[in-house]
Amino acid sequence: MKKLISGVRVALCALCVAAPAYSFADDSPIQGNIRIVIGSSSTGGDTYQATSLIADALSEKLEANFKVDAVGVSAAYRALDRVRNGRTFMVFHDQSYLGNLYGQRGYDDIFEKYTVGQTFAINPGNAYLVSKDSPYQSMQDVIDAAGHGENIRVAIQPGGVSEIGYTAMKNAVRMQYPGQENNLQALNTGSQSSKNQAMFDGLADVINGSVQANEQYTRLPADDQKAMRFLWITAPAKTLEQANESGMGKTSRAQLLNYAEPNVNVAMSDQQNFSFDKEFFFIYNKQMDPKVVAAMDQALSEIFADGQVQEKMKQSFFIPNFRKAAESREHLMQKRDQYREIIDAIKQ
Structure with a gap:
């Protein structure tokens, strides 16, 4: 009998050793090949870079294959519309709702048509620049010049992140010099290289750019x-x-802070200066199983708790910015409503 019991114990121990460790992927509704379409067609832009960082982390956590596909805005929404089974996600930034506020073709209300998911990163580099020989030494110089009748051309890409800063400038002119805001004029271009070229050719006085592209x-x-x-x-x-203290390129964080609020003031109202964080977040098909969104909440929570992805983001000049889906939706809707006020003020 003792030999029999001993044999059973040995057998059970062998089974324990052979049993695989628990994996998150065992119970996850997110398995296999997952396509992440992004609202950009560039594989060198910030949307692709930020999405690739989080996709790699998700692939490791969920033992799935997340692939980033830079298809552009229209194609990304069409892909998301077609697939309801949780095999296609979308990542974009604030332009997804700003385009709708500006009435741009192809931009539906994402909060009605889709399920807005988790935020995960900020690009803190959205910027406005002038040539080094420009007479404008500050944003207040630009506002004052427009207020005193000078025509100032600002190169932007309409309907999104480029335009919201331009709208804020125009609103600040309206507040300080009522009736003079139209002296600030949009020069609508496309890519960053097009905006840069507008400055090189003397066609634009101010351009929208970024720390990453223009430093x-x-x-x-x-x-x-x-x-x-x-x-x-x-x-x-x-x-x-x-x-990171090193900032970007050869421009330190301390130097960059000289160009940000509160050191640079662009009034949004009598009580508040304008500021804008360019945030990246997930968007899902409205009919997708809610368990997929819940699984993404859990997976991203664990990824950010681990801390490695934050370090990788900062090395690429992104700021970690994780919110679960419900909190993210509330935050982004409040942000949309805030910026709608200044967009509507300029339209009046």
Whole structure:
């Protein structure tokens, strides 16, 4: 009998050793190949970079294969519309609702048509620049010049992140110099290279750019045709302060903070200055199983609790910014309503 009991114990121990460790993927509704379409067609842009970072982390956590597909806005929404089984997600940023506020074709109300999911990163680099030989040394110089009748051309890509900062400038002129806001004029272009070229050719006085794309030009000597200066970074100081001390390129975090609120003031109202965080977040098909969103909440919670993805983001000049889906939706809707006020004020 003792030999029999001993044999059973050995057999049970062997089974214990052979049993695989528990994996998150065992019970996850997210398995296999997952396609993440993004609202950009560039594989070198910030949307692709931020999404790739989080996709790699999700692939490891869920033992699934997340693939980022840079298809552009229209194709991304069409892909999301077609697939309800949780095998296609979308990632985009604030342009997804700003485009709708500006009445841009192809931008539906994402909060009605889709399920808005988790935020995960901020690009703190959205910026406005002038050439180094520009007479405008500050944003207040630009506002004052427009207020005193000068026509100032601002190169933007209409309907999104580029335009919201331009709208804020125009609103600030309206507040300080009522009736003079139309002296600030939009020069509608496309890509960042197009906006840069507008400045090089003398067609634009101010351009929308980014720390990542334009920092290199700010280090050129003043007599170089491509030399630029930052005037304004729309992210508030509390966001930029989370970046690595080294900043971006050869421009330190301390230097970048000189161009952000509260050091640069663009009035949004009598009580508040304008600031803007460019946030990246997931969007899902409205008919998708809610268990998929819940699984993404859990997976991303564990990824951010681990801490490795935050370090990778900061190395690429992104600010970690995780919110679960429900909190994210509420936050982004409040943000949309806030920016709708200044967009509507300019339309009047």
